[in-house]
Amino acid sequence: MNRIIYWVTGTLLFAAFSLCAHQQKSAISTVFFNPQTKNIEIMHRFRVHDAEHAVKQIFNKNADIIDSKKTQEEFGHYVNQRFNLFDGNGQSMPLKMVGVELDGQFFWVYQETALASISSPLENMTIRHDALRDIWPEQVNTINIEGKGELQTLTFADSVELLTLTFKQ
Amino acid sequence: MFNKLVTIAVLTFAAIGSANAAVNQTKGDFEDKFRQLDESLPTPNVYRNAAGEPGHEYWQQQVDYKIKAKLDEEKRRIDASQIITYHNNSPDTLKYLWMQLDQNKFRNDSMSALTTTFGGIGSRGPATSTASDSKPAQLSLGALRRQQFTNDNVLGYDIQSVKDTNGETLRHTIVGTNMRIDLPVHLKPGKKVEFSIDYAFNIVEEDAVSARSGYEHFPDDERKASDGNNQGNDIFLLAQWFPRLHAYTDYEAWTNKEFIGRGEFTLEFGNYELELTVPADHIVSSTGALQNPQDVLTSTQRKRLKEAEKAERTVFIVTEEEALENEKEGTDKLKTWKFSAENVRDVAWASSRKFMWDARGHQQGGSDQPLVMAMSFYPKEGGDLWKKYSTEAVIQTLEVYSRFSFDYPYPVAQSVNGPVGGMEYPMITFNGPRTKLQDDGSRTYSQAEKRFLIGVVIHEVGHIYFPMIVNSDERQWTWMDEGLNSFLDGVAGREWDPTIPWGVEPRDIVSYMKSSNQVPIMTQSDSVLRLGPNAYTKPAAALNILRETILGRELFDFAFKEYAQRWKYKRPTPSDFFRTMEEASGVDLDWFWRGWFYSTDHVDISLDKISKLRLDTKDPDIDFNRLRQEELDKPMSLTDERNKAEGQELWVERFSDITDFYDKNDRFTVTNKERNKYKKFLKKLKPWEKIAFERAVKEDQNYYVLEFSNKGGLVMPIILELTFADGSVENQYIPAEIWRRTPKAVNKLIITDKGKELVSVTIDPRWETADVDVSNNHYPRQIIPSRIEAYKKKKSKKKVSRDIMQDIKTELKEYSEINIKEDY
Numbered sequence: 002m003n004r005i006i007y008w009v010t011g012t013l014l015f016a017a018f019s020l021c022a023h024q025q026k027s028a029i030s031t032v033f034f035n036p037q038t039k040n041i042e043i044m045h046r047f048r049v050h051d052a053e054h055a056v057k058q059i060f061n062k063n064a065d066i067i068d069s070k071k072t073q074e075e076f077g078h079y080v081n082q083r084f085n086l087f088d089g090n091g092q093s094m095p096l097k098m099v100g101v102e103l104d105g106q107f108f109w110v111y112q113e114t115a116l117a118s119i120s121s122p123l124e125n126m127t128i129r130h131d132a133l134r135d136i137w138p139e140q141v142n143t144i145n146i147e148g149k150g151e152l153q154t155l156t157f158a159d160s161v162e163l164l165t166l167t168f169k170q
Numbered sequence: 171m172f173n174k175l176v177t178i179a180v181l182t183f184a185a186i187g188s189a190n191a192a193v194n195q196t197k198g199d200f201e202d203k204f205r206q207l208d209e210s211l212p213t214p215n216v217y218r219n220a221a222g223e224p225g226h227e228y229w230q231q232q233v234d235y236k237i238k239a240k241l242d243e244e245k246r247r248i249d250a251s252q253i254i255t256y257h258n259n260s261p262d263t264l265k266y267l268w269m270q271l272d273q274n275k276f277r278n279d280s281m282s283a284l285t286t287t288f289g290g291i292g293s294r295g296p297a298t299s300t301a302s303d304s305k306p307a308q309l310s311l312g313a314l315r316r317q318q319f320t321n322d323n324v325l326g327y328d329i330q331s332v333k334d335t336n337g338e339t340l341r342h343t344i345v346g347t348n349m350r351i352d353l354p355v356h357l358k359p360g361k362k363v364e365f366s367i368d369y370a371f372n373i374v375e376e377d378a379v380s381a382r383s384g385y386e387h388f389p390d391d392e393r394k395a396s397d398g399n400n401q402g403n404d405i406f407l408l409a410q411w412f413p414r415l416h417a418y419t420d421y422e423a424w425t426n427k428e429f430i431g432r433g434e435f436t437l438e439f440g441n442y443e444l445e446l447t448v449p450a451d452h453i454v455s456s457t458g459a460l461q462n463p464q465d466v467l468t469s470t471q472r473k474r475l476k477e478a479e480k481a482e483r484t485v486f487i488v489t490e491e492e493a494l495e496n497e498k499e500g501t502d503k504l505k506t507w508k509f510s511a512e513n514v515r516d517v518a519w520a521s522s523r524k525f526m527w528d529a530r531g532h533q534q535g536g537s538d539q540p541l542v543m544a545m546s547f548y549p550k551e552g553g554d555l556w557k558k559y560s561t562e563a564v565i566q567t568l569e570v571y572s573r574f575s576f577d578y579p580y581p582v583a584q585s586v587n588g589p590v591g592g593m594e595y596p597m598i599t600f601n602g603p604r605t606k607l608q609d610d611g612s613r614t615y616s617q618a619e620k621r622f623l624i625g626v627v628i629h630e631v632g633h634i635y636f637p638m639i640v641n642s643d644e645r646q647w648t649w650m651d652e653g654l655n656s657f658l659d660g661v662a663g664r665e666w667d668p669t670i671p672w673g674v675e676p677r678d679i680v681s682y683m684k685s686s687n688q689v690p691i692m693t694q695s696d697s698v699l700r701l702g703p704n705a706y707t708k709p710a711a712a713l714n715i716l717r718e719t720i721l722g723r724e725l726f727d728f729a730f731k732e733y734a735q736r737w738k739y740k741r742p743t744p745s746d747f748f749r750t751m752e753e754a755s756g757v758d759l760d761w762f763w764r765g766w767f768y769s770t771d772h773v774d775i776s777l778d779k780i781s782k783l784r785l786d787t788k789d790p791d792i793d794f795n796r797l798r799q800e801e802l803d804k805p806m807s808l809t810d811e812r813n814k815a816e817g818q819e820l821w822v823e824r825f826s827d828i829t830d831f832y833d834k835n836d837r838f839t840v841t842n843k844e845r846n847k848y849k850k851f852l853k854k855l856k857p858w859e860k861i862a863f864e865r866a867v868k869e870d871q872n873y874y875v876l877e878f879s880n881k882g883g884l885v886m887p888i889i890l891e892l893t894f895a896d897g898s899v900e901n902q903y904i905p906a907e908i909w910r911r912t913p914k915a916v917n918k919l920i921i922t923d924k925g926k927e928l929v930s931v932t933i934d935p936r937w938e939t940a941d942v943d944v945s946n947n948h949y950p951r952q953i954i955p956s957r958i959e960a961y962k963k964k965k966s967k968k969k970v971s972r973d974i975m976q977d978i979k980t981e982l983k984e985y986s987e988i989n990i991k992e993d994y
Contacts, residue, residue, distance in 0.1 A: 025702045029681045035956050042958040046681065053618055067618055068977070099958055105671030106678075111958045141700070145685050154686035 026051055027141045028133065032086070034116070034148035043096065043112040045080055051133065051140075052076060052108045058136050066108060073108075077101040080110045083131035087163075089124050123149070127165040130157045193764070203885045203913045207760040210768070211745040217420040222749025223736050230741055232257040233415045233440040240447040240504075241406060241521055246385055251368045252412055256357070260418060264357040268418075268426040269349040270435075272410035273371045276325035281346050281428050323372050327413065330368040340365055347429040349413065367413050373406065376589035383409035383600070386589035388524065388549070392498045403497050405525075405549065407588040407600050409518035410435075417643075421743060427645055434644035434695075437515040439739055444510070448521045450503035451496055453488055455527075455547045456519035457597045458509030459581045466507050479531035479541060484561050486528050487545075493526035494550060511596065513579075513739060515641055518595035520586040524549035528557065532565045536577045542568060548587035553605035553613040555623055560585045560601070563627035563666070570662035571635050574727065575734030583634065585627050592626040594633030601626045614975040621670050628666070629659045640737045647744055648695040649767075653709025660710060674710040676940035679703065683772040684882070684942040691767045692744065711940060712766040719938045720762065720887060720906075721755050729754035761906060765884040773939050774882030776946035777931060783873040785866055788851055790844035798838040874920045874928050876949075882942060885909040891935040892920070895927035901935075 030045040047055075049066065056064035056072050059079060064072040077098060086094040095118060099111035126146075133140040134157060142157040146166060155164040192209065193202050214220035216227040234257075239250035258264055274280055332342045332351060341352040357363050376384030385404045395401035417425045417436040425436040446454055454466070463472050471487050478485035488496075500523065511517055529545040546560035564585050568578045580597045590600040603623040605613035636658070637644055637651035644651055660674035682688065682703040689699050691709050698704045717726035732754040733747055744767075752759045765771055786793050822828060855863060878888060888904040908916050922928060933947040941947060945954040955963070 027700070027702065029685075031681065031957075033956055035959075037953055038956075038959060040958075042956050044957045049618060050622070053616075065616070067616060100961055102961055109957065109961075111961055113958055143682075143685055143687075143700075145681060152684055152686065156687055 026133070026137050026139050027143065030084075030130065030142065030144045032128070032144055032146045036148065038113075039116050040113045041086070041094070041116060042099075043084065043086075045084070045110040045112075045132065047108045047110070047133075049103070049106050049108050055133050055136060067103065073101045073103065076108070077110045080132045081112060083129070083135065084112065085129040086114070087127040087129075088119050089122070089126070091127070094119060123168060125165055125167045127163050128155060129163050131162065201913050203764065204758075204761045204907065204910045205764070206758075207748065207763055211748065212421065212743070215420075218743070218746055220749065221753045222733070222746045222751075224740055227261075228740065229259045229261070229420065231259055231415075231418050231438045233438045234442070235412070235440060235517075236443045237412055237517075238445040238447075239412070241408075241449075241452075243404065243406075243449050243500075246373045246404070246406075247370060248373060248408065248411060249370045250412060251366060253364060253366045254415070255362055255364045256415060257362045258357045258359055260420070261359050262418075262423075263359065264353065264418070266353060267351045267357075267363075268416040268424045269351065270410075270414045270416055270426075270429065271327045271329070271344065271347050271349050272414075272429050274326040274344070274347045275429050276320060276374055278320055278325075280326070319375055323374075325372055325374060328370045329413070330370065332367050333365060335364050335366075345428075348416070348426050369413060371411075373408070376407065382590060382593045383407045383411065383518070384589065388551075391524070393500055401500070403522065403524050405520065405522040405588045407518070407520050407586070407590055409516075409593065409595055409600070411518070414516070417741070419643075419741060422643075422646075425643065425645065434648070435516070436643045436645050437641070439513050439515050439641065442511040442514060442517050443508070444517060444519070445506050445508050446519060446521070447504050447506045449501055449523065450505040451499075451501045451523045452505070452521045453523070453525040453527055453547060454507040454519060454521045455525070455545070455584050455586050455598060456507065456509045457514060457517035457595055458511030461508040461510050462506075466505050475529060475543075478529040479543065480533070481530055484528045484530045484557070486526065488525065488527040490526050490550065490557075493524060497524045497549075511580075514596035515638060516595050518598050518600075520547060520588060520598070520600070522547075522549065525586075526550075528561055530561050530565065532568055532578075532583070534568065534572060534577055538577045538579050539581065542578050542580070543582045544568070544584075545582060546585045546587075550613075551604045551607075552587040553615075555603065555605050555615045555620060556587060559620065559623055560587075560627055563624050564631050566666055567628045567631040567659075567662055570665055571632055571658060574658060574661070574730060575635055575640070576731075576738055578634075579639065579738075580634070583631055585631065592630050594630040594638065596634060596638045599627070599630035599633070601630055608976060610979075617974075624666060624670070625659070625663060625672070628662045629655060632659050632662065635734070639739060640734055641739070641741045642737075643741065643743065644695070646694055647692075648698065648701065648705035649691050649709040650742070650744060650747065652706045653691070654713065656706045656710035657713040660714065674707070674714045676711050676715055677937050679707050679711045680772070680940050680942040682708065683770075683940060684774075688770050690770055709767070712762075715939060716751075716759075716762065719889070720759075721757055725755040725757065761885055761910075765886075769884070771883030773884045773886050773941045774880070774943045774946070775886065775888060775933055775939075775941060776879045776881050776943070777876060777933050777949045778879050778946075779877040780928070780931060780949050781875045781877075782928075783875060785870065785873065787867045788863075789848055789867075790840040794838040794840050794844070798836065801838075870924050872922045872924065872926065872928065874922070876918045876920060876931065877915070878918065878933075879915045880909060880913060881946070885913055886939045886941075888918070889934045889936075889939065891932040892928060893930045893932075894922070895929050896925070898926075 025048055028045060028047045028051065030043065033042045033044065035042050052066045056066045056076055060072065060075060064075070066072055066076060077100070081096065081098050084096070086096065088094060094114050096112045096114050099113050101111070102109040128144060130142045130144060132142065134142065138160075144155045144157070146153045146155070150169050153166050155166060157164065193205050195202075212218075214225075216225045217229065219225045234255040235252055237250060237252040239248055241248060256267060329342070329344065329349070332340045334340055334354070338354075340354070343350045343352075351365070353363060355363075374384040376386055385406045387402055387404050389400065389402040391400070391403040393401050393403055415438055417438050419425060419436075442458060444456060444458060446456065448454055460466070463475070467475070467487075474485055474487045478487065509517075509519075525547040526549070527545065527547050529543055532542040532544050534540065534542060544561050544564040546556060546564070548556040548560065552560075564583050568583060572578055582597050584598045586598060586600050587602070587604070588600050589602070591602040593600045601623065603615075603619050603626065605615045605619070607613055632655045633651060636642065636654045642650035657674060660672045663670060663672035682700070687699065689697070689704065691704060691712075693704070695701075695705070717723060717730075721729070729751045733742070733750040736742075736750060737746065748759070748763045748767075784796075822833070852860065876890075885906045887906045888908065890902040890904065892900045892902065894900070902920070904918060908918065920928070931949045934941050934944075937944070945951075948954075
């Protein structure tokens with residue numbers, strides 16, 4: 002991580018969109034600095050229609066995001082491996098897998114890390130979010146960062162791999 | 171007296187940008203969220219009036235087509251000729267006509283192809299990505315396949331001739347996906363011109379280029395070629411398949427914007443006669459009514475069709491067995507299917523020997539079109555999923571949409587399975603969901619696929635109303651058809667089965683609405699960022715809120731129906747929609763359109779504080795007592811308390827002779843001076859003031875001042891749930907207009923009866939306003955667990971859509987057979 006792509010705000014990019022609103026190939030995540038739990042909580046919201054097709058491509062033809070607990074957990078780990086937070090020194094924060102949840106038309110993946118585990122003061126943070134972007138170049142991942150200053154939005158599209166945001170003190 | 175003045179805290183916000191300077195002032199930070207829209211909307215005129223209705227001189231062009239087309243199955247090619255009659259109903263004289271040549275989009279030198287950025291996005295179809303630090307540039311196999319396909323095949327229109335009725339060639343100039351035809355005689359208002367075009371094109375493979383139409387090849391079908399090899403079969407979906415006139419409108423003249431792929435179509439209504447020549451064993455589904463059933467259908471098929479008209483359940487015109495038999499071998503013979511369609515803005519069709527065909531008559535009554543034939547065409551790959559749900563969903567859609575608009579005006583409504591995920595044309599829709607072939611040879615489908623089929627059929631058939639009949643300009647305003655239609659498909663879906671999670675819930679759009687990179691809904695289609703939430707979900711959620719929360723169903727449904735009926739077979743623009751909804755409901759909605767359609771604000775209303783006030787009686791014998799009690803209610807000084815605990819004896823207690831009058835009469839002691847002042851006060855009151863005052867004193871109600879701030883910028887009604895000490899709960903609806911003078915913060919006084927003590931207040935308890943932060947919706951504040959906290963409390967047990975059809979075949983194992991090391 003010697004060369005970080007610096008972005009003041011997320012770029013404005015959008016996904017190829019299927020007409021029937023079936024596969025949108027877009028996910029939205031929240032990175033939430035939770036003052037109650039003193040954790041950074043990460044909540045990824047995928048559309049079931051996207052995840053459903055993705056798992057067949059990532060794992061195998063029989064993978065089933067809706068029916069199989071195993072697939073659901075595997076997908077959670079897959080996301081876990083492709084999402085990282087780096088502190089101001091470029092140190093990767095240890096993210097714990099909390100769980101996965103199917104809720105209506107959305108599939109959620111939860112991660113968290115204790116704020117106490119971060120050694121340096123967080124003036125900026127770099128995020129990597131490759132989930133589904135390794136199988137579909139057109140996948141767009143949007144992240145809202147909340148609970149630390151004004152809400153900021155980052156968008157992972159095209160070949161962007163790392164995005165950095167600065168927290169105003 | 172109740173004279174505590176309310177001061178309004180002026181909260182500082184980052185300035186919220188708005189295109190309209192009049193909303194933001196040149197001095198100070200007041201934002202006029204309720205500024206009327208008139209100055210932003212186009213000036214009403216004789217074509218579109220101020221009510222949002224077609225004006226008294228409204229006009230639109232009419233274009234009639236007679237098309238003869240031949241499908242060459244072997245070459246996957248269309249050869250056609252068409253005669254076009256163009257009626258100039260405009261007040262303008264036309265020197266030339268502009269036509270759309272959509273097939274030219276697939277040429278390697280098209281603007282669409284040339285402007286597809288490598289690693290870029292935004293266009294439809296296979297994607298690429300540029301190199302970055304840790305990975306080389308990527309070219310997906312899909313992108314390679316598209317590249318190879320467009321290289322190997324000559325794509326785009328081959329325009330062979332453009333001639334007038336005398337057979338003279340008309341000068342024509344092709345500009346990308348457009349063609350200008352120069353008219354030798356200028357076309358005066360009220361006149362018409364007839365000309366013909368001969369053309370051909372090679373059909374694209376849908377899976378290779380991601381188009382809205384094309385062919386799909388089934389290599390495993392048994393049909394053999396003459397050399398004995400498996401030849402397989404195709405499904406052909408033909409759309410954007412003939413040179414079509416661009417619309418000429420009162421607001422934009424020629425809408426000849428290059429077709430890049432995203433923005434869809436703007437078209438003219440007209441009458442069509444089609445002659446479609448296809449292999450004799452194909453079944454054809456097309457826009458229009460079939461004119462020659464005796465030439466193309468067997469007597470059995472015709473009998474079944476007749477029977478289907480009044481059948482209670484779906485009737486098969488071509489059964490699965492017949493379709494399976496059909497797809498095993500081909501024929502060299504040809505048949506010509508003739509269709510006729512009146513007052514449509516486009517025609518599309520599908521052809522294959524793989525199709526089974528079912529139908530059921532929808533007897534909707536009325537005088538326009540009492541009988542509509544709902545029909546579905548699908549291969550064995552569609553299977554039971556299609557048999558059960560496709561035609562059924564078509565009919566349900568017609569029922570619900572007609573209730574919100576007008577009787578379905580066409581003789582047929584069709585759903586065809588092919589390679590396109592979902593696309594709509596007049597009287598015909600293409601829908602993608604399929605069953606899955608299992609190892610045991612059976613076909614099953616997951617519950618998700620079932621929901622997808624029902625959802626997509628409702629959505630696409632819904633599009634026959636919007637924009638195929640209410641003819642909005644798709645190339646400019648995606649939201650006008652997609653937003654309205656997504657809203658209505660949500661309504662229809664919930665009437666089908668509310669347990670299926672349909673879109674349009676306000677809560678589903680909040681993460682998009684609070685994000686910082688978005689554009690207003692009112693943005694031209696090709697420039698929209700994140701089209702899905704922008705043009706589908708957000709407007710659908712907005713309309714849902716308008717219906718359920720702001721206008722109520724009665725007013726909304728009346729106004730929406732008025733919009734649909736006013737613009738049936740006509741061409742509405744956004745201002746016509748905004749004006750009609752407002753004019754017909756009788757409710758000023760300009761603030762709503764501004765907030766939801768012209769801005770990127772979101773909803774976040776916070777309840778910051780509640781103060782309880784009590785009316786002073788002015789009677790010193792009452793008020794002074796109250797003040798004394800207030801003083802006593804204050805906690806004792808810590809120092810005094812500790813002194814007492816240490817057993818300190820007070821000086822005044824040690825020497826009784828140093829006490830005096832003031833030790834017996836505290837500062838709240840009432841004298842006649844105060845009593846006289848009170849009498850004087852009463853005497854000075856005018857009679858009406860006295861009545862009001864005395865009544866208020868007697869009732870001694872509770873006065874609560876609620877302080878709200880608007881953190882999201884979007885003004886919305888404040889919906890309150892008030893909980894009282896006696897356990898009762900009351901709801902209050904404060905219209906959005908409360909924000910009109912102070913859009914950033916407002917206070918509201920709530921008065922309750924004497925015994926009715928308020929204990930807590932919640933804003934928007936039903937989550938109906940898309941408020942992005944519910945943690946500030948409670949007073950006293952509640953700790954709202956985050957999703958993760960909530961998740962940790964309850965491990966989800968939902969089993970939404972298992973493929974139970976497959977799982978049910980699982981054999982029950984004996985106890986001894988169970989392998990405890992298995993994962994699940």
